[in-house]
Amino acid sequence: MNQTLSINGLGTGELDAFSLDVAPGRILCLSGPSGSGKSRLLRAVADLDPHDGEASLNGTPAHNLKADEWRRRVMLVPAESRWWHDTVGEHCGEPRESDLTALGFEPDVHQWPVSRLSSGEKQRLALYRALSLDPEALLLDEPTANLDEATRERVEQWLARRIHDQGLPTFWVAHDPGQIARVGDTHYRISGRRLEEVNHGTD
Amino acid sequence: MELIELEYWQLALASVLVILLAACSWWVRLGFGRSLVIAAVRTTIQLSLIGLILEALFSVGALGWVALMGVAMVILAGREVMMRQRRRLRGGWAFGIGTSAMFVSAFTIAVMTLLIVIRPDPWYQPQYAIPLLGMMLGNTMNGIALSLDRLTDTVWRQREDIEGRLMLGQRWQEAISDIRREAMRSGMIPTINMMAAAGLVSLPGMMTGQILAGSPPALAVKYQILLMFTIAAGTGFGTMLAVTAGSYRLFDHRQRLRTDRITDPTH
Incomplete structure (x- = not known):
């Protein structure tokens, strides 16, 4: 299931059209000032907003798939997760104990009521929920923003491992230069209306 | 008498x-x-x-004039449905969906009731046709207005939930299913309550009028029951149609939630 996520001339209201490829299992870190259009870019790739150009997964352009099928494969995890059923389990696929343990949860978290989750738990469970549905590419909008330092490290390692093991091409929006250096295979920054690659030298 | x-x-x-x-x-x-x-x-x-x-x-008593009157009533009711929605679909859709849903349900059922059940001679005799259509339109209008208002308002308030569901790869029908069900329910509940309480708490208006005008109560009751059934059917089918068409309009061909198609009442 190793697939490349390609962006061909994709443009949004804030950003000029750009093209690039993310190889299987590679993480593209995206940074930029708030309001520069990072979230809009991810939404355009997931085909949630009208946009120019197109994304394709292993050569299959988004419009060749039904929109729900595209989003199931190229899954966006927003910065603020939403929960609409009563319990955690109703939102997720089959329970996966190894993932839950890695994220610091007991297996019975599937029975937890959503109303009792803290913002950090919600964020971790939103990542777990997305991966439990077996996507083929990931679009992560600040996946560790609401987490304390110890948990952040744990989640970051788990995510990076899953992305590499399953060969998921990934967009990862991040602010922290340390995190970008740890997980990013490439780093792009939004500057004005353009997306430019950042070279970190030899670090 | x-x-x-x-x-x-x-x-x-x-x-x-x-x-x-x-x-x-x-x-x-x-x-x-x-x-x-x-x-x-x-x-x-x-x-x-x-x-x-x-x-x-x-x-x-000519068919042409009765039909003209009927069409005018449907259009006025369609306008009323539109005015009663706090957030409306833009570009004439609020009026169009409400009016066509009423035309298909209330109008059709009224004509069928005249042709098959009451059978006055001629079938379009205005003493029967106009009050029947009026009662049906009044109730169907309430149901459709309530359900469309509920639909657009809830979609607006829960837009992030809906998008959250789309992001997980749900189809638009699935992402809006709870809201759609609630909207249809809220359109139907007044009619169901009205039927359940009829005769216990209040005497229905038409029956009261008929009795005041000298009709024997047994006959007035039969007409009232007939009317209740047609109203329930008209409201139910009208509400289902309007909510289905309305939800369809809230998404585009790529199953994106298009809240830009709803007006913002604060502006």
Whole structure:
């Protein structure tokens, strides 16, 4: 299931059209000032907003798939997760104990009521929920923003491992230069209306 | 049984009650005196006008005029459905969906009831056709207005939940299913409650009118039951149609939630 996520001339209201490829299992870190259009870019790739150009997964352009099928494969995890059923389990696929343990949860978290989750738990469970549905590419909008330092490290390692093991091409929006250096295979920054690659030298 | 004629001075006597109420409102500054008087004047003028129109229509009785009257009623009801929604679909869709849903449900069921059940001669005899259509439209209009208002308002407030569901790869029908069900329910509940409470708490308006006008209660009851059934069907099918069409319009061909197609009442 190793697939490349390609962006061909994709443009949004804030950003000029750009093209690039993310190889299987590679993480593209995206940074930029708030309001520069990072979230809009991810939404355009997931085909949630009208946009120019197109994304394709292993050569299959988004419009060749039904929109729900595209989003199931190229899954966006927003910065603020939403929960609409009563319990955690109703939102997720089959329970996966190894993932839950890695994220610091007991297996019975599937029975937890959503109303009792803290913002950090919600964020971790939103990542777990997305991966439990077996996507083929990931679009992560600040996946560790609401987490304390110890948990952040744990989640970051788990995510990076899953992305590499399953060969998921990934967009990862991040602010922290340390995190970008740890997980990013490439780093792009939004500057004005353009997306430019950042070279970190030899670090 | 003979009808007791109602004279204008008797109506004037009843209007004194309304004027007294308005005076009280002014006295204790309740602030509804003005709108009460305006509404009372409107009711008098509107009903007198419709009385004149019905008198003329009944004396002519031609199919063309009855049909014209019916179409005018559907369009006015469609406008009312649109006005009652806080957030509407833009570009004439609020009016279009409401009006076509009423046309398909209320209008069709009224015609079928005339042709198959009541069977006056001719079938479009305005004494039967116009009140039947009027009662059905009034109730269907309420149901559709309530359900469309509920649909657009809930979609607006829960837009992030809906998008969250789309992001996980749900189809649009699935992402909006709970809201759609709730919207249909809220359109149907007044009609269900009305049927359940009929005769216990209040006597339905049409039956009361018929009895006051001298009809035997047993016959009035039969007409009322017939009307309840047609109203329930008209409201139910109309609501389902309107909510289905409305939800369809809230998404585009790529199953994106298009809240930009709903008006924002704050502007």
